[in-house]
Amino acid sequence: RGRRRPPEIDDRYVGSLAEAMLRGARASAPHLARLPLWRDRAHLADLAGGSGGYAILLCRMYPRLRATVYDRREMLEHTARAVADAGLDDRIALEPWELRGDPVPAGHDCALLSHVLHLLDASARAELLGRVRAALAEGDPVVVHDFLPGTAAGAPSPEEAASAIDWLANGSGFLPGPDEFGAEMATAGMSVRSVTPIAATRTAVVSAACTPGLPGRHSRPSGSAERKARR
Numbered sequence: 001r002g003r004r005r006p007p008e009i010d011d012r013y014v015g016s017l018a019e020a021m022l023r024g025a026r027a028s029a030p031h032l033a034r035l036p037l038w039r040d041r042a043h044l045a046d047l048a049g050g051s052g053g054y055a056i057l058l059c060r061m062y063p064r065l066r067a068t069v070y071d072r073r074e075m076l077e078h079t080a081r082a083v084a085d086a087g088l089d090d091r092i093a094l095e096p097w098e099l100r101g102d103p104v105p106a107g108h109d110c111a112l113l114s115h116v117l118h119l120l121d122a123s124a125r126a127e128l129l130g131r132v133r134a135a136l137a138e139g140d141p142v143v144v145h146d147f148l149p150g151t152a153a154g155a156p157s158p159e160e161a162a163s164a165i166d167w168l169a170n171g172s173g174f175l176p177g178p179d180e181f182g183a184e185m186a187t188a189g190m191s192v193r194s195v196t197p198i199a200a201t202r203t204a205v206v207s208a209a210c211t212p213g214l215p216g217r218h219s220r221p222s223g224s225a226e227r228k229a230r231r
């Protein structure tokens with residue numbers, strides 16, 4: 001209908017969203033953390049990482065991993081509490097970041113987009129995926145966790161149907177199946193390696209790797225995120 005709702009929720013509800021995301025991460029994050037790709041990674045970019053549940057679990061499980069959670073400043077106040085409660089202030093940095101325009105800072109060797117792409121329409125998704133790819137080097141992993149219709153066995157649950165209606169209503173249009181989503185990733189310079197449904201949450205974990213850089217892209221960016229995380 002030509003109308004798009006912005007991805008930010010009203011500031012009054014950010015605290016409730018943060019709490020809900022922490023609970024959601026308890027169910028989903030262990031499935032992501034099981035991927036062997038994290039073992040040799042040094043610095044995760046958790047983009048629109050919310051209250052930090054995924055970064056926290058990954059850092060707990062992989063002692064050599066550090067993370068930076070990027071999100072709105074309003075959300076990061078809540079993230080800071082969760083990170084402090086987990087005793088991980090020294091390994092998880094927080095950076096205010098604008099989903100629809102800010103570059104992904106250099107210095108990362110893996111990225112996570114959990115429940116982020118469904119906030120965006122196809123062109124905004126492509127643009128964000130391009131920024132993610134530009135910040136990483138060939139071979140670096142990108143993990144997407146989201147609703148991916150057609151991945152889970154069986155008929156869509158009532159929650160999936162409701163989500164689909166939400167997305168249609170807010171104009172995000174995020175309804176690609178695994179093949180179409182794989183094509184979006186390929187266009188952005190990432191190749192899907194595996195798609196794993198999580199039965200309990202009716203979501204899917206997509207594990208991808210950056211393909212050879214496009215002309216003009218760096219092979220190994222270095223810079224601000226690396227320096228900030230060391231501070």
Ligand SMILES: C[S@@+](CC[C@H](N)C(=O)[O-])C[C@H]1O[C@@H](n2cnc3c(N)ncnc32)[C@H](O)[C@@H]1O
Pocket residue numbers: 007008009021022024025047048049050051053070071072075097098099100113114115116
């Ligand atoms: C559905 S939550 C997902 C959070 C987390 N990745 C997870 O899976 O639990 C979407 C996140 O996007 C963030 N967000 C929404 N609009 C944003 C914007 N314009 N810039 C940065 N982050 C934004 C929200 O604050 C929220 O943390």
